[in-house]
Amino acid sequence: MSTRAEFLRRIRAELARTPALFPATPSLRPAHPREVADTIRRELSERWPATLQRFQQEFERVGGVLHRVATVQEVPSVVGRLARERDARDVLTWHPSALGFDPARGLADEKLTCRTMPEAVPDAAARRALRDTIATTPLGLTGVDVALAETGTMILRSGPGRPRSTSLLPATHVAVFDRTALVESLAQVAVLLEAWHADEASGAVINFITGPSRTADIELTLTRGVHGPKDVHAIFVERPLRE
Amino acid sequence: MSEAELATPFRDRAGRALQDGFLQQALTIATTKFLELRREAFGEFPEGDALRDRARAIKEATLQRLDHYLEQLVDNVERLGGHVHFATTPDDARRIILDIAKRTGTRMAVKSKSMATEEIHLNEALEAAGVTPVETDLGEYIIQLAHERPSHIIAPAIHKTKGQVADLFARELNRPNVPADPEVLTAIARAELREKFLQADMGITGANFAVADAGTVVLVTNEGNGRMVTTLPRVHVAVMGVEKVVPSMTDLAVFLAILAKSATGQKLSVYTTLVRGPRKPEELEGPDEFHLVLLDNGRIAQLGGTLREALYCLRCGACLNVCPVYRSIGGHAYGYTYPGPIGILLTAMLNGAASVKDLAHASSLCGACADACPVRIDIPRMLIELRKEVDEKKIAPWSERVVFTLVAWLLRHPALFRLAAPLARVFQRPFARGGRIERLPLFFGEWTRTRDLPAVAARTFSERWAALEREGR
Structure with a gap:
């Protein structure tokens, strides 16, 4: 493409006629991010209670609510309570393979209709129908790839069985995670991001979610739920989900 | 405006x-x-200062090899299935986006907040081409309804009262009796815009960053509109200045650590969205097409110019x-x-x-x-x-240049400068009151229109100094 060549030619010409403002280098990147990521996860697994405490503190500061349960079997009852408080009867969930457990039975016991997202992609018409379902369901249940303690952030990767709008269109977002998701700092997240992007099979979007959707655009009055969820809940499961 | x-x-x-x-x-x-x-x-955040230095160094290092990082970004975006366009002028950028809109049969485009699209006056061009642009950031939505322009980079409608917003919604959205309550007004905007997100054919965004070696465009929002416009419409177009590229995810993390703190005092904004091209075949949702428009508009010329650091x-x-x-x-x-x-x-x-x-x-x-x-x-x-x-x-203006040239010349000639003081004392007599000159005649009056000029002192510093030396102290 000629415009590309022209663009780059002009940039090179400008750069050639100018000295640098000061000597500078970009950040040093891990040569083998996957190994570094594994090491970080291993080290963190020993001090997860402190990390969880910090996560809770920051998550609550941004308006999130954390629930703790001992096993995954208790997740549906928490979801059931949240749904009843909001007069919600339908729950949207990631596919069990993405979630790490199957909540359908438990949610049925809570008298909730469970709308499970498919793992395989259906045809265009079915996809449109699913979008309408997602847009009209009041509560979305997802997993969490990384729970970042420093900022109270939940990081979710899109992919098969984990559509991105599950955590966006419903008015209430409930996310389930265990100790393996916890990391302490943004610097550690950077290593994970390096490792993920090297993975060609990754989904098209990575979302960092730090509390409920908010705005202060009218007279700087903080208001929740402008486009995304008004309520964000996290359920921490003490016994790891995938054992 | x-x-x-x-x-x-x-x-x-x-x-x-x-x-x-x-x-x-x-x-x-x-x-x-x-x-x-x-x-x-x-x-x-005690590490903040060190991270700011780091971030500054990354920006400089990126500019030093901007050609390299842009090529890398372009290659990676294309590898992930996206299309990259190069716009030298605002006109180029508008034409590129209108072409995409035409080819994809776009009738409505939802936009998340983007200074780059403000800069190229995209909305007017879309409207002229029969495409309805809808701003979805609450502040931008308000000023779009009011036919105004943003007054702050991150809080575009801070110049409006809630009363004014309520009147605006009542008039433009046919909602009588809207109370001047930000909570209610926000809920109205949510309902109005939710419909638009679901109907729109195209989502238009800016880019806070683009990670070269990951071909990833990064959007930071608090409301979630950035996620909406990159998830629901069939086409996503991101417009970004060429200087927004960063080399790696490691670099990105440095910027994320300081951006929201500087803007709104948040540790992170609510949503940071990393977009790696269009929907993957194995994914349920996301746009079928992803376009990245790289915008020059005077930036490239400043790589070697006096304004380089502003990049x-x-x-x-x-x-x-x-x-x-x-x-x-x-x-x-x-x-x-x-x-x-x-x-x-x-x-x-x-x-x-x-x-x-x-x-x-x-x-x-x-x-x-x-x-x-x-x-x-x-x-x-x-x-x-x-x-x-x-x-x-x-x-x-010539008057300003003449005055500044004269003053500069005077300052370079000490003998004349010393002579100027007693002269000025004579000439200022009709204008000075209590050591201040509030109004000067002719074009000198421009200076005193909005401020007072201190009068030349009865004895200048050098005159006093000379006197002290004479007294031998």
Whole structure:
């Protein structure tokens, strides 16, 4: 493409006629991010209670609510309570393979209709129908790839069985995670991001979610739920989900 | 502010802003609050200073090899199934986007907040081509309904009261009896815009960053509209200035750590969205097409120009909040897309030095902006460079140039300078009152129109010094 060549030619010409403002280098990147990521996860697994405490503190500061349960079997009852408080009867969930457990039975016991997202992609018409379902369901249940303690952030990767709008269109977002998701700092997240992007099979979007959707655009009055969820809940499961 | 209003001189626009009681109050409240939040955020973040230095170094390092990082970005975006376009002028950018709209049969485009699309006046072009643009950031939505332009980089509607917003919604959205309650107003906007997100064919965004070696465009929002417009419509177009590229995810994390703290005092904004091209075949949702429009619009020429350092800017708005001039006159008085201290530099970059002949002086050079800038851009240095350029290129009014030339000449000749003091004491006699000169005749009056000039003292410092030496003390 000629415009590309022209663009780059002009940039090179400008750069050639100018000295640098000061000597500078970009950040040093891990040569083998996957190994570094594994090491970080291993080290963190020993001090997860402190990390969880910090996560809770920051998550609550941004308006999130954390629930703790001992096993995954208790997740549906928490979801059931949240749904009843909001007069919600339908729950949207990631596919069990993405979630790490199957909540359908438990949610049925809570008298909730469970709308499970498919793992395989259906045809265009079915996809449109699913979008309408997602847009009209009041509560979305997802997993969490990384729970970042420093900022109270939940990081979710899109992919098969984990559509991105599950955590966006419903008015209430409930996310389930265990100790393996916890990391302490943004610097550690950077290593994970390096490792993920090297993975060609990754989904098209990575979302960092730090509390409920908010705005202060009218007279700087903080208001929740402008486009995304008004309520964000996290359920921490003490016994790891995938054992 | 419309472009036509640019016909009024800067000092009249500023004067009007200073007379506007509500604007004055709104500006003070907003900028003071942003300042406080920013101070608190960095206060409990001891590594902040070191990270700001790091971020500055990354920006400089990226510019030094901008060709390399852009090529890498382009290759990776294409590898992930996206399309990259190169726009030298705003016209190029508009044509590229209109072509995509036409080819994809786009009738409505939802937009998340983007200064780059403001800069190229995209909305007008879309409307003219029969595509309805819908701004979805609440602040931008309000000013779009009001047919205005943003007055702050991150809080575009801070100049409006909730009462004004309620009236606006009542009129434009046919909703009578809307209470002036931000909670209710926000809920109305949510309902209105939710429909648009679901109907729109195209989502248009800017880009806070683009990670070269990951081919990833990064959007930071608080409302979630950035996620909506990149998830629901069939086509996603991202428009970004070429300087927004960063080398790696490791670099990205450094910027994320300081951006929201500088802008709103949050540790992170609510949503940080990393977009790696269109929907993957195995995914349920996301756009079928992803386009990245790389915008030059005067940036490339500044790689080797006096404004190079302004290319580090993250558009956080921190320099606006600390600037005594911005805090007094607000964003509209500047008259262009980008207000505040950094806005003056960006305006000069986009529109040439002539466009800032007045604005270059709309700064006290106090240095608060450089101090607040997360990447420590030396804004005052470049403002002085601009003033020099405005003078040298004879853009400044002749009277100003004559006076400055005379004064400069006088200052270079000590004998004449010493002679000037007693002369000035004679000439100032009709004008000086209590050691101040409040009004000068002729074009000198321009200087005293908005400020007093101190009168030449009865004895100057050098006269006193000479006297002291004579007394042998």
